[in-house]
Amino acid sequence: MSGFVHLHNHSDYSLLDGACRISDYVRKAQEFGMKHVALTDHGNLFGALHFEQACHKAGINPVVGCEVYVAPKNRFHKPVSGPKSYHLVLYAKNETGYKNLMLLTSRGYIDGFYYRPRIDDELLEQYHEGIMASAACLAGEIPRYIVAGDWEKALAKTRYYNDLFGEGNFWLEIMNHGIPEEETVRHGMRRLNKETGIPIIATNDVHFITKDHYKAQDIFICIATGKKLDDKKRLKTESPEFYFKSEEEMQALFPDFPDALENTLRLAEQCNLTIPQSEPMLPHYEIPEAFSDPKDYLHHLAAQGLRERYPLAYKDDAALKKIIEERAEYELQVLCDMGYSGYFLIVWDFIDWARKHDIPVGPGRGSGAGSLVAYALKITDIDPLKYDLLFERFLNPERVSMPDFDIDFCNERRDEVVQYVYDKYGRDNVAGICTFGTLKTRAVLKDVSRVLDIPFSESNEITKLVPGSIQKNDDEGEEESGEKKKIDVKTALALEPKLQEFYQRGGIYKDLFDVAAILEGMNRHVSTHACGQVIGREALTNYVPLIKDQKSQDVVTAYTMDIIEHCGLIKMDFLGLKTLTLLKNCERLIRRRVRDFDLEAIPENDEATYKMLGEGKSDAVFQFESSGMKRILRDAKPSSIEDLIALNALYRPGPMKFIPQFIDSKMGRTRITYPHPDLEDILKPTYGVIVYQEQVMKVAQIIGGFSLGKADILRRAMGKKKEKDMAKMEEEFVKGAQEKGYTEKLAKGVFEMLKPFAGYGFNKSHAAAYSVLAYKTAYCKANYPAEFWSANLGNSMDDTDTLKNYLGHAKSEGIKILPPNVNLSEQTFTVDKGRIIYGLKGIKGMGQAAATAIISARNEKGKFSDILDFLIKVDRKYLNQKVLETAIYSGLFDSIESRNRATLVQNIEKLLAFTQRRQQEEESGQGSLFEEAEEDLETSFQWEEAEDWSKSRYFEMEKEHLGFYVSGHPLDSYRKRWEKTVNLDLGNIPKSSPNKQYSILGMIRNIRSFFTRKNTKMATAELEDFNGSIKLTLFSKVYEKYEPLLTEDAIVGLTGSIEIRNDIPEFKVNEIVKPEELKEIEKKELHIELADMEYTEADMVDLRSFLQERPGPGRLFLHLPGEDGHTIIRASSQISLSLDESSLELIRERSAVISAWKE
Template identity: 60%
Template sequence: MSGFVHLHNHSDYSLLDGACRIGDYVKKASRLGMQHLGLTDHGNLFGALYFEQECHKAGINPVVGCEVYIANGSRFERSSKLPRSYHMVLYARNVEGYKNLMILSSKSYTEGFYYKPRIDDELLEKYHGGLMASTACLSGEIPKAILDEDWNKARNKSVYYSELFGEDNFYLEIMNHGILEEKTVRTGMRKISKETGIPIIATNDIHFLEREHANAHDVLICISTGKKRSDEKRLKTENPEFYFKSEEEMRRLFPDFQDAIENTVKLAMRCDLTIPRLEHRLPSYEIPKSFANSQSYLRHLTLEGLNKRYHEVDVEQRKSIHKRAEFELSVLSDMSYVDYFLIVWDFIDWACRHGIPVGPGRGSGAGSLVAYALRITDIDPLKYDLLFERFLNPERVNMPDFDIDFCYERRNEVIEYVHEKYGHENVAGICSFGTLRTKAVLKDVARVLDIPFSESNAITKLVPEGKIFDGREIDMKLALEMEPRLKEFYKKGGVYKELFEVAEILEGMNRHVSTHACGKVIGRGPLTDYVPLIKDQKTGDVITAYTMDVIETCGLVKMDFLGLKTLTLLKNCETLIRKLNPKFDIDKLPEDDAATFKMLGDGKSEAVFQFESQGMQKVLRDAKPMNIEELIALNALYRPGPMQYIPKYIESKYNRRKIQYPHPDLKEILQQTYGVIIYQEQVMKVAQTIGGFSLGKADILRQAMGKKKEKEMARMEREFIEGAENKGYDSKLAKDIYDMLKPFAGYGFNKSHAAAYSVIAYKTAFCKANHPAEFWAANLTNEINSTDALREYLAYAKNEGVKILPPDINLSEKYFTVDEGRIIYGLTGIKGMGQGAAEAITEARKFKGDFTGFLDFLKKVDLKALNRKVLEISLQAGLFDNIEQKNRATLLHNLDRALDISCRRKNDEASGQISLFTESETAIEFQWEEVDGWTESHLLRLEKEHLGLYVSGHPLDPYRSVWEKTTNMSIQEIKFCTNKKTHSVLGILKSVRTVLTHKGDNIAFAILEDFDNTVELAVFNKAYRKFGHLLTEGNIVLIRGKVDLSRGNPQIRVDEILEPRTLTKTQQRGNKALMSSKKGINKMRGEAEAVTFRIHIELVDAAHSEKELITLRTLLQDKNGSGQLYLHVSENGAKSVVKASNRFSFAVDDIDDIRKHHSVAAVWKETL
């Protein structure tokens, strides 16, 4: 049995200070034979619950503590003149002490935070019960007094705390890290101990696990302080003694204090804490007095809701509906979740009554009929065959979990309502931790070690993304195994070897604490009865100090209040459509709209919720969904795992004779998905039908299969086969079906969630298909702060024939609007035009009429809301073009004088002075100084600067013919091309950045922008030496280079840069080289008219023999016109896009003929 205990230890929850994980502390303590272990992180209890759990698993007694900061005075005082806070270590002896520790820690954040979370003596006097304490490190109050030779203070404070905490509950703490001041403190502590009888403990202030981790800890401190290791004036922590030492090492450090070593065990043995695990403690919902209890009130609300939802059903259907509702109500009552449902119903009902859009459902909650009756969800579980047991299993205690989507702009109103209703002390957010993940820790450590950014960036880009095939997440060790180029850096030795070694030690440690994006907890009483709290210093929000994965064990139920931008989009879209059709209701759309499904079947799903990706567009073109059920299936299938079954699903849809059911009894379950198991609910129903499982037991089976719990799966397999035999099924058939379920249980998706989100998707698709101008205007408003999204959506809208009007001072509203099918640019879409300025303009126009000119504008608008910069931006962006004969340059040149006169006139009016001029005379009075107008290129540059995109034209417009002749794809199409192949693109250079490598070579990175999109360029030394002089922002250039798709976002590694004036000389050479990838097709010639549409033909993989291409070419002959042809080619899994060199025209019949060709996988048309 060990005669020493480490009591003063800091884990990585002492953020960017402690350099050791809790689990590693526990393992080492166990290895060294220690029966007790302490955790005392700086000012918080983040790791307390996890520490207690890990200690109990290892058979170690946990000593849960905290190194608190004690204010030098009142915790409420905040002044830079105050002396720094003192340190003190507190330990929880029992549950009472743990609760007081939670209160103290919480109040240090909510009441005492000033640079650090602080408590004071007043709080200690109130909440000291069940606690033990020690004097801490050199920053403790008593050690400081000893170092200041203030013996009276040192002795008196020691006696004060000893009397406060009680006999044997307060200890004098000594340390020996080789620091001179510690020796003085040790001598002083012995003196005080002899005089007062207060015992001494010896500790080591552990911050890292092993002695050799000292360097990693020093680097961690540099990360925390933002310094480099080479900085002379930085905080240095190179002392290697703050590691986890053995008892023998500690005894050698304190030869004259062996009693202090043994006292650590005495202190630890007095701590007997098991943190209570509680059943959920939701508040009791306050029901109307006319109801006996919450169960009767929920039943009343349910029946009332069912009558509204199903008022047209017949008697038999009504009986069936009520039977299921009564079953759900009984489960909710038995599991004590009635109040949970009422609480959720209440805040959703409040949101709906206040016009806040609420989602139709999310997750498994849509499977509840009671939730549907209460309008918690808006998806009919009977219509879509959704299961309550998938949401709440009566055969296993699991917490209900409604994830609720709200309009993201008004979500906080609902959260504030909940705070007000249940009390601010009873409601809080949930904390989460950002960690030093592989790429992040490499970048952080590289910066500290002075490795150039270009090199650290190159290193981190070599780290593979995501997870490998067996689900193991990429970490440092695995990355080095998988990527030889990373290993080459490591083998260089020196600072590179150190980079990987330090990064591997720090990898995965906590970096910062933040607020979970949507999680909230509601307690039956003050939350400090259950968990410690902290305050988010950025937002002021109070949040739990425990993360969402452990708060349920403390008796709290998590509720997710999510903000979904698509709900905001649909609300804005509905508002715009109602200007033409006041009866339009986004929640009452026909579910069989032909235009909607035609658009989806054509793959035109850009900006359609959940269906916008390029891959999903391909699936839509192949599957051609005809109803919402098929949308649900595709939504569920288009995910890693089940994606492999998409071809089978599509093939079975079009050739139903190929569908084979394992048994006729499964046809009813599988026929809607053409024989393919897609949903978890189907797995459950198969287990019920064949194995005789209840749905609750079937859900347990689904989870066991999904999580590959081998023992549980083996046991349930026997039960499944036995149940099947009891129902008359053959045991071999039962075994085959059970084996069939295994992979699908892992891949299968929750139909309830897919159904809810597919309904939202259908609504967005309906708006796009039937009201495109309103749809795109709403999207533009939704993304008004994202330049990239605005540019992309404006391009989509233009491609669909929607006209975009530039901002206009008399037409533009605060956001994007629609007038006669045209989108009018919104004022807040202009960079630098804030909400207040936009509102001032629209308010002035509303109450004083349209503006007749710039001077009239200055007269009518409240100039306090529009500073000079806003006025300058407005002029440069062309807001006054339609009401002013003066050019923009003249208006800007005269701005200061016009503004001065207008301000003086308004001041005169405000002071009651009468102007000598009438309104018309004022205009005459102003003498304009005329200047030459700006060039078109300058106007476009300003438009780009202030709108984030070009509206009235594009700098590349003069080069369209050159672009068509010399490039083989647009930037948008690069993501589909073959990796490492050479391609040619034309555009404008942006964000040019030159970097000097450690070898002294110049390389450059830049962004190339064409009509619609951007791509990153990498210009390495060879190309830089030849073409570096052309790398100027704003230059229009033709780029030739190899496309690198290995890092997610495409990058072109530049081989050649050409200017427009040289393009004609290189055009044919480049075109021939780039178009020769397929015989026959590239030989088509002929000068073409302007492109008005594009035809895309996707070839079946490996269907590219010359013979097959010749037969395809025959279909394309004599089709000259204005369409650009693109061939999408797959070779050995790699994809590329080849653009034909001439133009074509296709009739509908022609496209159908091409689609039927056996080498063609898909054909689609893109109108420009």
């Protein structure tokens, strides 16, 4: 046996080309008994470290290489015709070679990218030490010369590379995939070998693992190129032979080249690389001369910060001061002993810079909020003593790991902080981090279906049949919430009979699932991680390869987040959080009427805030706006930030099952008990329920006598269900408990109690930080609703659906939305006398440049008198026909123009030409007309009058450009009909019984029809009335009957019933009629829904008196939530009252009333 080695292999890191995972190569090499194997992905080292680690684990020598692209002239030249690059395979012999490979591939992306990352001879001459090379495939420069018959160039390039890399470091290369040109190359390579003595290696250009994966790789290329499999002109895999062959198969292919097979081993044996790995090496942080070292400076900053954070303790409370200083000294000792003083200073520095530059910084994220030193340095803004947060959850002295601060910044200004870090530590030392998009289960089925030309309707049905994957806790929960298996193609096929029916059809349907199962999970594209940055002590190319993101043009690491810290680099997460931007803008708006308003000084026990949250009115409140969370808020009636922290921690998969117990205990319906009185202080804030990981740790400390560091290790072992570790620690726990005087029975019972909660429990530090942000947003909403919604609208101008949603919420809360006004509107939404003025940037198609120009002109030259004045004053380079049309359609000039919008649009071209001439005359000094007696522009311009648009045209344009109606509502002509026929106001949808029949009237939107699993057609749509909207469901028989009436923007009457799905009401349609055919309803009932546990006897007396003052024919029904969660309707025969709209609005404003409506 020659000991053949595969030296030319492409994994899925050769993006959308290599259809094989690194683990497949290593497994196959083991199976064939191979002692060496190479990885030579196209132009990159994405997989190098993963590959090296996998090989060493399997006892195989990794040959780390790369098939680079070499530019024909130089890496800066971009040829229009001819070859753009040639292939060349490089192998790292040692650490020096690996570092040079990193430099070469990095420069290829940063300097030479042109379709591919290209290097050139100049770079090879500079960075060739420690590298061997081979002539590559048919795309190599030497093989191309041979195929073209240009022997002199082939010989010259061969000698060049041999001289460059040195004797024994350059190899000729031959292949045999059954491609005719390869035979020509083999003969040429033999001739070169005879003339130069340079040895030959035989390789297989491996792109997939077994021969039967040929079709999968071919389809992979189709996915990359957007082609279909039956496209005869497409790029395709030329042969099924590009797979990982056995030594025997290779020998059969090269009977005349035995030395070429043996040479592969010779080459591989010269490659003895272990990629250097180390703990993160912190960049040098310059400290002021007055301090001896980073530890000294950190102690100084911490001491200074503690005095600022706790002025009263340092002034009057010696006992608290002692607690503070002992905790701080302990933390400082731990982090300095672990070598992290420099890390804290680096983080402190860029956060301090952000604060000094008025960039909002989050209160904390993750376990870092548990550090008192971080709080003192204002890295975090959550008092860990106040909220009983643990330092050991962040940095455990008994389990060495790198601290990890994830920092939230204002979304709009995050990049400024990143730029500061680049400037401080140098562009060569800081970069983003790459991440890979992979072929997910549904996506790969869609992609492969398209390539196989499976009808879209069928591929859509197939992907919908795939069960959803199991959700995990979010990134701060750390452990999985359950043991259910993640859904993949094979699992979905096994679970879903209808998918099996498709598979059993055979042909392309069988191919679909077989190929999708092979390609699933493979890398599809590379991009930049949203928030991660790395900082190196030296230039990053000394540690990792780099690439340039072709979309953003940012330089990022070629290694992913999970392995970057093994390369001597520290990782920082700079996250952009829109909520911080929202709060900053909200504070700015509030200060226009309350000058000294400060969000940091708001009371934590604001009654209006907790009342609003307790009613579930938490739309747009950070972390609490989902329908499920609204329901829990209504049930739990939070009355403190501690309650919000607990609900935030509980509302996620796993711990969600404990929410009823938490609520019942809080509301006094269940007696709160503790396993032992010593645990009351720990569990009392959460009403006896273990909610947080920190509680698990404290229980282990109190009962088991564990240090908090050891308790954190126990928590992790329990969370990850490490049975061996848990068994050992249970012995220690029981023994420690007995030594503290607890019984064995109690100790074992408490240990068993902790097990599920250690997995489900959430990080309190993270929950506390985000709940404080949530409270601030809720406070603004409850006390300054116009400013709150204005800030939200401004925060959502790039998201049409959210903007529309927030506009609806603001209007439903009685806040008036004023249309854009050329003399009042600013860039974003603003508030005037409790009304929201539409922002210029909120007009679709306006653009920031045009909005800025309008405001600048208004500020510098005064308000606009009419559209001509506007066009004279505003810099014309920002105003084109499209921008002006958009402005007119949105009603921007309605306040200054007497002419209708149709006339303005009719004259756009003339207006632009006329005012441009006037501007040019003025600029050239010929504007005498402007200097004479203020000639009226209006008389100089010849208007072409146009007939005004219909109301529906106005509505259409306003809705399109603004997202809401300005000049009225499409239903205005039906208002009387609506009042007489409707018994369901879509702005006040009750939690009604499904048997209750309703009549509604409105405009149809967003129709979507589709086939059911029974192959019958049904539809969903949306109906909008004056006050709100509701989703419609039309099942097959109803849809078939009324399809002609179901058209976009049609105004119709509907009858049907309400169903609640996932806490969201849907209208199940029974009948569709024209508005005039909807039967009139004599409304005789007033229904009032009261908030659970919110009203007092005084509230009820007040409501009764109010109703008795408004007598009329209507009967009263009160809706009271019952213990089983269902609504009880209790009628009163003693009160009859008025049903007019003004009375209804006043009732809705009463204390304890959630909603009120007529039936």
